Amino acid sequence: MSAIRIEKVVTSGTFSLDGGTWDVDNNVWIVGDDSECVVIDAAHDARPILDAIGDRTLTQILCTHGHDDHLGAVTDVLAAHPDATVSIHPDDRMLWDAVMDQPPTGALTDGQQITVGGARLDVLHTPGHSPGACCFRIADEGVVFSGDTLFQGGPGATGRSFSDFGTIVESIRSSLLSLPPETVVHTGHGDDTTIGDEAPHLAEWIARGH
Structure with a gap:
């Protein structure tokens, strides 16, 4: 069996919501491994994503949430891999439907397990940045993909429509800070962090929201 590969591609573009861009x-x-993979958040530009996939089989695109900057390359990536599916949590369908012409082909649920290339990704529903925000944990690799729920320095933004600060802090507290402290957090923007680096600041985040 091939070793698990975790690769990061950085793409650039715009985020639009509530009349701002x-x-x-x-x-x-x-x-994934050398034969198959999933993409977490096909953002902005399909070309570097497709280059990173290479000749592997793409099984799924997994969406951490429905903001348009995380969906911009979905259509083009699926055009190149027509047998792949794309999944998002149903609570973010209103965000998806605002920017996508076709419905998603799968629905993410809390506790769902997704396997690819010998890896098992556990779906964690972590609402707050958006109602359907999800993280994906690979326990055997000691990593979690946090989307825009948790960053280096604290919670994701909650100042726009469909977001709530109290909800995101509770999601982080209950679903993420309970993970082992050495767990590496692969974020939706910016640098990695660890659960151990972020956990001591929970009280500060709570105070920030009052």
């Missing part, structure tokens, strides 16, 4: 760089994560 901002320039952003997104982390796209490709997880």
